[in-house]
Amino acid sequence: MNGLDSLWRLKSYLRPYVGRLVFMFSAALIGTGASLAIPLVTKEIIDGPIANRDSQGLLLLGGVAALLGFLEAFLIFVRRWIQSRAVLGLETAIRDDLYAHLQRLPMGFHGGWQSGQLLSRATTDLSVIRRFLGFGILFLVTNIIQLVTVTILLLNMYWPLGVLVAAMAVPVVFLSLRFEKKYIRISRKVQDEQGDLATLIEEGATGIRVIKAFGRRHHMFDTFDDGARNLYGTSMEKVRLSSRFWTFLGFIPNVALALVLLTGALAVGTQALSLGTLVAFTTLMLQLVWPIASLGHILAMGQESMTAADRVQEVLDTEPSIQGGTETIDNPRGNLRFEGVGFHFPDSDVDVLHDVWLEVKPGETVAVVGATGMGKTTLTALVPRLYDVTAGRVTIDGHDVRDLTLPALRSVVATAFEEPTLFSMSVRENLTLGRQDATDEDIREALQVAQAMFVYDLPWKLDTRIGEQGMSLSGGQRQRLALARAVLTEPKILVLDDTLSALDVETEALVEEALRRVLEQATGIVVAHRASTVLLADKVALLQRGTITHVGTHQELLAKVPAYRELLAQDADDLDAEGVLS
Known part of the structure; x- marks a missing residue:
């Protein structure tokens, strides 16, 4: 130029x-x-x-x-x-x-x-x-x-x-x-x-x-x-x-x-x-x-x-490759479908995902399980259009997500990431990024779900500034705040990208119990590595070599799919013969 x-x-x-x-x-x-x-x-x-x-x-x-x-x-x-x-x-x-x-x-x-x-x-x-x-x-x-x-x-x-x-x-x-x-x-x-x-x-x-x-x-x-x-x-x-x-x-x-x-x-x-x-x-x-x-x-x-x-x-001069559509969803139900979805990054011809078919019905939770590098995080990133599919389509209530305006889409979908991103601002400002009109009571309820009530012990409670990247907090505390932020938006579709990985066993159990109540009101898609997280879901989707090969309940896959059992082998001591937590 x-x-x-x-x-x-x-x-x-x-x-x-x-x-x-x-x-x-x-x-x-x-x-x-x-x-x-x-x-x-x-x-x-x-x-x-x-x-x-x-x-x-x-x-x-x-x-x-x-x-x-x-x-x-x-x-x-x-x-x-x-x-x-x-x-x-x-x-x-x-x-x-x-x-x-x-x-x-x-x-x-x-x-x-x-x-x-x-x-x-x-x-x-x-x-x-x-x-x-x-x-x-x-x-x-x-x-x-x-x-x-x-x-x-x-x-x-x-x-x-x-x-x-x-x-x-x-x-x-x-x-x-x-x-x-x-x-x-x-x-x-x-x-x-x-x-x-x-x-x-x-x-x-x-x-x-x-x-x-x-x-x-x-x-x-x-x-x-x-x-x-x-x-x-x-x-x-x-x-x-x-x-x-x-x-x-x-x-x-x-x-x-x-x-x-x-x-x-x-x-x-x-x-x-x-x-x-x-x-x-x-x-x-x-x-x-x-x-x-x-x-x-x-x-x-x-x-x-x-x-x-x-x-x-x-x-x-760089044109945004992801442009919002013109449609909105009135009274969204949260029916999520992946229809023949494929994806590869712009600078690569290698497909990360290909021919992915999956339906998550309103109020249903699906856990996506797969080995490291199989594309689980990429799959969940397609829902809020952090990336766009290169084949097939993702739909919500029958609407292609590419046809929805970005504000409409992201008011329906909330995401909590494995690596929580917090900003150099107060706890309250971090939590209300996705919902500016949230009351103190709404914030308290979201914090209870995420087991993040520790914020009330901070020097200035919700008004405490937590520093750049939230480095003044532990990894588990940052992850719980990120989860509370997602829950606070009251989304119809909640995406959890291995959000509980940094929690100790006791806190994880408390969070999971609270999440069950939240997921009853929302469609959930959960990236899971632990057997305990899998049990949050109604169904499990096994992702192998860039595509979903099996979908079923945890017990069904545990009984019939050797690859699934191997993935969860590290948690085998926590599971009884029926495939439930001891």
Whole structure:
């Protein structure tokens, strides 16, 4: 993707600020005009009142010069005030849209991207874009206008010196074109390496327990240090490139100034040029130093912003592969069917699931049992459309889930995952993510079902913040909160992805007893590894080699299917000959 095209496509975000931007540019141009007028007034002062010893004229023109200086200073203040408010609003608008789009993108997208790369796009890259759209473009336009205007004035004052100054622009333009190509490449490399480093930092923070438990602190530091040094090396290469360019741009005006002073002094000596004109000429020429010297910085900022815009557009241009339909379900019953379902991941041709047929009737609970890697979690993820089937269909009450609006679907289906995800917010906020209108009594009932009443022993009870990823809680506590969150939504279909795996035997028994009451009111699909969890279900579906091979009661499969007995062999001591818990 072309960086300039990516930057241009962000123009829609500027529309709410058009009035402010017009005022900002107007203030900048008027300020520039005032700045350029001061040397012309100075010329008149030297060649007029000073040469003629006219004190009254000196006061008058001096007052005009002072007024122009005050006007320029005031307009700079106004411009910067308006400028800051506009560009910060612009950055916020783009960031909001980027975050909202990330929320719309499916699990397949997030599984293929490093979180640090997404983080750097939402922070560093947007800051780069904001600086250029707010400051870089303004100075680029005003500096070009200033360069053209000053050049015309210089040519009009004394054309030999004006041609000399204009000739100095040729090497600047040539070098700028060469600089642009190299800077695009190295800017992208720096920004990508910043994203990689952000990923390492995030993983080091979220995985600190594992790092400490395995004593890998030094290994993780070495990995981070390698990434940091790579970024340092690339950044220094970028600095060296920029330094050479800016040094050259700083050298050109100084050479031009020396030549102008020498040639101008000779012209004054021969009376081809007045002293006032030479002073004005020199002053105007000095006003070219900043536009020329800043050209490198502005071009560098522009290249970085185009690279940043390219990286942001990579995300914004990604179309969500999972789009909501238009249908809703009135009075859902929760009849769930898998009809010839197949699935493979986008980057693979190997089927994880194929030809899966299964029906779970309203109020019925089915346990999905299978060896590790058989696709149990993938199967349950198809119900709320975390992934979409690649063959067949999943239906709820006869509606293909792909035809339902996503809010309608996910108000019917609630999921509790094996790896519970909790957020750095209060217990109450974590629990009510799926049901914002839940009362304290509703929350208490859900916590009782999940045997998570421990929250009332926390320092601030439901308002206790539990830290990032809920790391202040044990694994079993996090899992019970995640289960309570799912139960609180009162879904018609409850998906439990091995949700009880981190519970001790006693707590598991209490949770299962409470879940039986919940599952009487809902359709349940439960991924199970333990015999005790299987007994929650009315039926068991055995998943082998990506498809369901047997469906029946626990006792039927235990008696007739050797593969099922082998899967539950680890719990054999807990089962009597009838296949029930001892």
